[in-house]
Amino acid sequence: MKKIYISLAGFLLTTAAWAQESTAAKTFWDDPINDPMMPVYAVSTLVFIVLLLVVFVALYMVRIVNILIVESEKEKAAKEGKVYIPRPSLWSSISQKLNASVPVSQEQDIDMGHSFDGIRELDNHLPPWWKWLFYGTIGWSAVYLVVYHLSASLPLSTEEYNTEIAIAQQQAEKRKASQPALVIDESALEYTADAEIIAKGKSVFVGNNCGACHRADGGGNTIGPNLTDEYWIHGGGIKNVFTTIKNGAVEKGMPAWGKSMSSQDVRDVAFYVMSLQGTKPANGKSPQGEQYIPEQKVAPIDSVKTKAQASL
Numbered sequence: 524m525k526k527i528y529i530s531l532a533g534f535l536l537t538t539a540a541w542a543q544e545s546t547a548a549k550t551f552w553d554d555p556i557n558d559p560m561m562p563v564y565a566v567s568t569l570v571f572i573v574l575l576l577v578v579f580v581a582l583y584m585v586r587i588v589n590i591l592i593v594e595s596e597k598e599k600a601a602k603e604g605k606v607y608i609p610r611p612s613l614w615s616s617i618s619q620k621l622n623a624s625v626p627v628s629q630e631q632d633i634d635m636g637h638s639f640d641g642i643r644e645l646d647n648h649l650p651p652w653w654k655w656l657f658y659g660t661i662g663w664s665a666v667y668l669v670v671y672h673l674s675a676s677l678p679l680s681t682e683e684y685n686t687e688i689a690i691a692q693q694q695a696e697k698r699k700a701s702q703p704a705l706v707i708d709e710s711a712l713e714y715t716a717d718a719e720i721i722a723k724g725k726s727v728f729v730g731n732n733c734g735a736c737h738r739a740d741g742g743g744n745t746i747g748p749n750l751t752d753e754y755w756i757h758g759g760g761i762k763n764v765f766t767t768i769k770n771g772a773v774e775k776g777m778p779a780w781g782k783s784m785s786s787q788d789v790r791d792v793a794f795y796v797m798s799l800q801g802t803k804p805a806n807g808k809s810p811q812g813e814q815y816i817p818e819q820k821v822a823p824i825d826s827v828k829t830k831a832q833a834s835l
């Protein structure tokens with residue numbers, strides 16, 4: 524017995540420790556005593572138990588009353604010198620009403636007089652439960668006809684299906700509208716040496732075989748120009764590079780990648796191309812196009828700061 528207590532205590536302790544660890548999503552069982560719903564659960568459990576007890580006591584009382592009635596009927600029958608015949612129970616009278624079966628003692632009344640190998644044919648009626656079910660289906664069919672076909676107050680299965688499909692389509696459209704695909708264009712594009720985007724861009728570069736025409740390191744080959752120098756045929760800077768990759772220079776052999784790639788992939792690979800600037804790979808193709816010198820960005824003057832500094 525002691526062993527059981529010890530292992531039980533151990534179990535409780537470990538669960539308590541575990542409960543303290545998982546503070547992220549607290550459930551009722553982590554700390555049942557201090558849970559705000561605890562009083563509600565406790566009271567409803569109590570009410571449920573009391574109700575069960577009441578039902579139990581009530582059934583018991585009914586039984587006692589029944590026994591008393593039977594006893595008094597027996598006494599009455601004995602006084603009048605009759606044989607006591609017990610009243611049929613509630614269940615057996617219900618079952619008799621449902622089945623209306625003829626008792627074995629009265630079978631000769633419905634015997635059809637046909638006997639085959641000792642098997643006799645009786646003229647039994649259909650059991651009432653069966654007949655009433657049948658009449659019920661007839662009544663139901665009338666109701667169905669009026670509700671679904673004559674007054675059309677409820678939709679038929681086909682309509683139900685179609686409306687559900689329509690609702691689902693609406694929901695799908697709403698969902699689509701609420702999360703539009705990220706479309707990037709060159710207008711607001713600014714290059715930053717974002718390692719994550721550049722890494723993604725590199726995999727786009729490799730995955731689309733840009734290296735087949737520009738060399739794996741971007742140094743250029745007989746087909747494509749050098750992407751690592753400051754000279755550009757279609758203009759340097761992230762906006763021009765993005766536009767060139769998106770629209771290509773199809774007649775010169777540079778595909779329009781915007782047709783087969785998401786704008787995000789074009790942005791990523793453009794960032795990667797920008798990151799190749801000045802890498803000077805060995806045997807790079809000689810410059811083509813014009814030199815691109817990025818505009819020096821003038822930092823906007825922070826008037827508040829300047830004022831604050833002036834007052835110092």
Ligand code: HEC
Binds near residue numbers: 768
């Ligand atoms: C089938 C060969 C081919 C492939 C593949 C190719 N390019 Fe090009 N690319 C070219 C050619 C040719 C040019 C030069 C076009 C011109 O002369 O107008 C070019 C030009 C460019 C330019 C502009 C260079 C400049 O000087 O203005 C960039 C940027 C570029 N490619 C990036 C890419 C990227 C990124 C990929 C992969 C997604 C890629 N290219 C795949 C052939 C290719």
